[in-house]
Amino acid sequence: MPNKEVTYTISELADEFDITPRSIRHYEDLGLLLPRRKGNNTRIYSHKDRIRLSLTLRGKRLGFSLAEIRELFDLYDAEHRSRPQLHSMIAMIDEKRASLRQQQEDIAKVLAELEAADIRAKETLEKMKPHT
Known part of the structure; x- marks a missing residue:
């Protein structure tokens, strides 16, 4: 039995990752994804494209620019x-x-400051309660 490669359509990937097909085409334009073309320019995405899309989205969440992500892919490839x-x-890593x-240190400091402000505000409110 021939080994059939798993492929995806642009709609399937867009639905899976909750992004628009336009975003996927943009990533393709930047060379982050390299789908095959079939017939009337229908895009066929491979398992590798799916992984690269997942890594691209994760990289964006972590603050990497698309250019940095592309550079990492180029270095890896x-x-x-x-x-x-x-x-x-x-x-780069x-x-x-x-x-x-x-950023993690900054977030920890801001959270500590917010916690302290919350405590002070609650203490002030408690002092403002009428005594019966």
Whole structure:
């Protein structure tokens, strides 16, 4: 029995990831997705395209730009990985990791400040209650 590759339509991917077909076409225009064409320009997306779409959306949530995501894909896809490419990829990952850690620290500080403000506001309200 022949091994049939799993494929997806643009509508299937849009529904699965809750995004618009236009977004998927945009990612394709940027080279993040590389679907095959069939007949009258119908796009056929592979399992690899589905994974790349998932990684693209995750990368965006983590603060990577589409250009950075494309660069990571290009580095990963390079047929002959070179030391400079790998060093570039590691540097980009280190930079993003540092940025996310800083954001994490900032979020923790803001949450602590909000908690303190909440406590003070509740204490002030308690003091304002009429005594019976």
